[in-house]
Amino acid sequence: xxAAEPPSSVRKVVVHLRATGDAPILKQAKFKxxxxxxxxxxxxxxxxxxxxxxxxxxxxSAFSPNPDELVIDLYNNFGFDGKxxxxxxxxxxxx
Amino acid sequence: xxxxxxxxxxxxxxxxxxxxxxAQKWESLNSGFPLWVWVLSPxxxxxxxxxxxxxxxxxxxxxxxxxxxxxxxxxxxxxxxEGTNCAGNEDVIDDATLVQSNHHELHYYDxxxxxxxxxxxxxxxxxSYCSDGSPLLLNEIEKExxxxxxxxxxxxxxxxxSQEEHPYLxxxxxxxxxxxxxxxxxLLFLSDTARPKFEVVLELYLLSWFSVVxxxxxxxxxxxxxx
Numbered sequence: 001x002x003a004a005e006p007p008s009s010v011r012k013v014v015v016h017l018r019a020t021g022d023a024p025i026l027k028q029a030k031f032k033x034x035x036x037x038x039x040x041x042x043x044x045x046x047x048x049x050x051x052x053x054x055x056x057x058x059x060x061s062a063f064s065p066n067p068d069e070l071v072i073d074l075y076n077n078f079g080f081d082g083k084x085x086x087x088x089x090x091x092x093x094x095x
Numbered sequence: 096x097x098x099x100x101x102x103x104x105x106x107x108x109x110x111x112x113x114x115x116x117x118a119q120k121w122e123s124l125n126s127g128f129p130l131w132v133w134v135l136s137p138x139x140x141x142x143x144x145x146x147x148x149x150x151x152x153x154x155x156x157x158x159x160x161x162x163x164x165x166x167x168x169x170x171x172x173x174x175x176x177e178g179t180n181c182a183g184n185e186d187v188i189d190d191a192t193l194v195q196s197n198h199h200e201l202h203y204y205d206x207x208x209x210x211x212x213x214x215x216x217x218x219x220x221x222x223s224y225c226s227d228g229s230p231l232l233l234n235e236i237e238k239e240x241x242x243x244x245x246x247x248x249x250x251x252x253x254x255x256x257s258q259e260e261h262p263y264l265x266x267x268x269x270x271x272x273x274x275x276x277x278x279x280x281x282l283l284f285l286s287d288t289a290r291p292k293f294e295v296v297l298e299l300y301l302l303s304w305f306s307v308v309x310x311x312x313x314x315x316x317x318x319x320x321x322x
Contacts, residue, residue, distance in 0.1 A: 020285070021282055058286055062302075063316075066309075066310055066316075069315070
């Protein structure tokens, strides 16, 4: 990591995707995403990787973020150790 | 009780405690938000010492979707005040946003959080209506929901939304099926690396529950509520 803080508009957030329940584990489970991107991008990425439309996605502190929250906001609130852990499960939320 | 061995459900008493905690946290957020109100409705008032039964109510919420603005506030329509603040959400990818047949017609939503003694979890009941009181059908409600919700709905609506008699008001309302709730609530709380005690879980239960359920309608909870 460079010592100088990059301008916030290009600051990237490290995201770790964590499989829970009976969800398959991704080969590529860590990546960086611009903080200004919406959480929806993470959800869409997961959907494409897992070929599933219905996913249950949540962060620590027992919270499921709204898709249009900014990743940087999520990192600031729920991130630790320099990363944002995003849990996912394939169980149906409804029913 | 250890969260690891918990089954994700609540007793009726726990639900009351959790409901009050949720309503309080919600209120402490921002005075611009409408408040959840506990409606006391003893089911058997003729009994000598009726249990304090009731449900949480949030009513007259407007979900009309603005075209381009991102509005992240929910506020209630107050007929005495001027101006309408409408809850909305900006869909990330949604071609239909700009096309609204009833652009000027405001639709109101009532949300009730009711305890289910069968499933031992909270259940969301909701209904929608126009300003003249005429009810909206589910397929009309669908058009106003965030894109990902309406997609899920169009695929499998009868799997998780049904029209049922409101357990207290005895009128037809829509409800989100609760049978998966205990499972995903457990997942949510197991993600918390702090492994909280049950008292803490109880305080946060409805908040966490609503962070999932509210998304169906594009309702956002600000994060600071969970700190």
